Amino acid sequence: MSNREACRIVGVDNRTGQKWRNGRHAYGNRRALPPISVVAAPSGPSRYLREEDRIHIADRLREKATMRAIAAELGRSPSTISREVRRNRHLVSGTYRPHAAQARADARRPRPRAGKIRQNPELRDFIQDHLGLRWSPEQICQALRIQFPxxxxxxxxxxxxxxxLYIQGRGELRRELARALRTGRARRKPRRQAQQRRPRFATPMVMISERPAEADDRAVPGHWEGDLIIGKDGKSAIGTLVERATRYVMLLHLPEDHRAETVRAALVTTVQTLPDHLRRSLTWDQGSEMSSHGAFTVATNVPVYFCDPASPWQRGSNENTNGLLRQYFPKGTDLSVHTREHLNAVAAELNGRPRKTLGWETPAERLHKLLAA
Structure with missing residues (x-):
C-alpha cells in the first residue's frame, strides 16, 4: 500500500507514518530514530500455531480486532483463528489465554492409536514376507496397490x-527386518557426501562427454555401466554390469584377484554372451582395474567411456545397483568365497524385482520385451 493509504487504515498522520516506516533523521537537537520494528513475527512455514502466534491472538483480541484482521497479520486462514479461539478459550470465563491454549493444544496432539500395520495382520505378514525377500518399502507398497486394488x-x-521399523515402541514390524533394507540400519541417519576418488592411471581415455547421445536418454538398449564392489581389506572384488535402459544386472566372478588383466578377461567373457545389438558401449570410472580398456575394446568391439573424477552420479544406475548388492555382499567381508552360481542367483533375484523407474516392471521383463522386439 501507499504511505497515505496505510496511515489512513492505522489512523495516524501521514508524516507520523512516514517516520514510523523510514525512521527519523537527526537534525538540530534531535537524534535519529530507527524505523518501528514489527511486534508480531509472521508464523512462516510452520504447519501448526506456535506459542508466539497465540500470544499475538490474545493481544489482538483484547484490542477488539476481528478474526479476519488477526488472520491476515499471521498469514493464516480466518477459520484457523476462529477455530483456535473456540477450542482453546477458557471454559468458564470464555477469555482466550495463550499459554493455557498452548498447553491444551500440546495435550491433544499425541495420537496413541495403533498403527495401520498393527491393526491388520494380513497386511503385516505381507510386508514382513517381502522385506525378507529384500524388497524396498516403496516396492512393497506398490505391490499392495496392484494386488489389492x-x-x-x-x-x-x-x-x-x-x-x-524405526520408531521404538510401535512394535508393528520386527526390528531385525531392518537388516533386510538396503542400508541395513536399525535407525535413520543423514546422508553423507560420497568420498572423492582420484584417477589411478594416466592412459589415453575417451571421456563420457564424447559418449553418444542415445546413451544419455536411455532410449536405445545396449549401453552398460560397470564398476567393482570391493571386499575386506581390498583383497577381493565382484564386478558389476548394469544396462542403462533396462537396469538389467550381470555380475563378474573374480575369485582370485581384481587386477587389470583379470577384470579384462572376465569382461570379455561376459560381454561376448550378449547379442551384438546389446553391445554398444561401456561406461566406467577411472579405476586402475580398467587400464587394459584398449585390449577389451579390441576383443569385443565395445568402446569404453570414462567418467570425470569424483563424479559417481555419471554412473547412477550402477551406483544404485552396487548399493542393492551390498545387501548380499556386505562391506568388510571376503567376496572371493562366493561361487559363480551364487552370483548368478543374486543377479536373477535383482532382475526379478519390480522397479519404479520401469513402471514397476522387472529388468528381466523389460529385457525380454526388447529381445522379442
Whole structure:
C-alpha cells in the first residue's frame, strides 16, 4: 500500500507514518530514530500455531480486532483463528489465554492409536514376507496397490513401513527386518557426501562427454555401466554390469584377484554372451582395474567411456545397483568365497524385482520385451 493509504487504515498522520516506516533523521537537537520494528513475527512455514502466534491472538483480541484482521497479520486462514479461539478459550470465563491454549493444544496432539500395520495382520505378514525377500518399502507398497486394488485397508505409503521399523515402541514390524533394507540400519541417519576418488592411471581415455547421445536418454538398449564392489581389506572384488535402459544386472566372478588383466578377461567373457545389438558401449570410472580398456575394446568391439573424477552420479544406475548388492555382499567381508552360481542367483533375484523407474516392471521383463522386439 501507499504511505497515505496505510496511515489512513492505522489512523495516524501521514508524516507520523512516514517516520514510523523510514525512521527519523537527526537534525538540530534531535537524534535519529530507527524505523518501528514489527511486534508480531509472521508464523512462516510452520504447519501448526506456535506459542508466539497465540500470544499475538490474545493481544489482538483484547484490542477488539476481528478474526479476519488477526488472520491476515499471521498469514493464516480466518477459520484457523476462529477455530483456535473456540477450542482453546477458557471454559468458564470464555477469555482466550495463550499459554493455557498452548498447553491444551500440546495435550491433544499425541495420537496413541495403533498403527495401520498393527491393526491388520494380513497386511503385516505381507510386508514382513517381502522385506525378507529384500524388497524396498516403496516396492512393497506398490505391490499392495496392484494386488489389492479394491481393498484400501491394504494400502500404505512407504513412510508408514519405515516408521513401523524405526520408531521404538510401535512394535508393528520386527526390528531385525531392518537388516533386510538396503542400508541395513536399525535407525535413520543423514546422508553423507560420497568420498572423492582420484584417477589411478594416466592412459589415453575417451571421456563420457564424447559418449553418444542415445546413451544419455536411455532410449536405445545396449549401453552398460560397470564398476567393482570391493571386499575386506581390498583383497577381493565382484564386478558389476548394469544396462542403462533396462537396469538389467550381470555380475563378474573374480575369485582370485581384481587386477587389470583379470577384470579384462572376465569382461570379455561376459560381454561376448550378449547379442551384438546389446553391445554398444561401456561406461566406467577411472579405476586402475580398467587400464587394459584398449585390449577389451579390441576383443569385443565395445568402446569404453570414462567418467570425470569424483563424479559417481555419471554412473547412477550402477551406483544404485552396487548399493542393492551390498545387501548380499556386505562391506568388510571376503567376496572371493562366493561361487559363480551364487552370483548368478543374486543377479536373477535383482532382475526379478519390480522397479519404479520401469513402471514397476522387472529388468528381466523389460529385457525380454526388447529381445522379442
Amino acid at each position: 479394491s481393498r484400501p485397508e491394504m494400502h500404505v505409503v512407504h513412510e508408514t513401513v519405515y516408521q513401523a
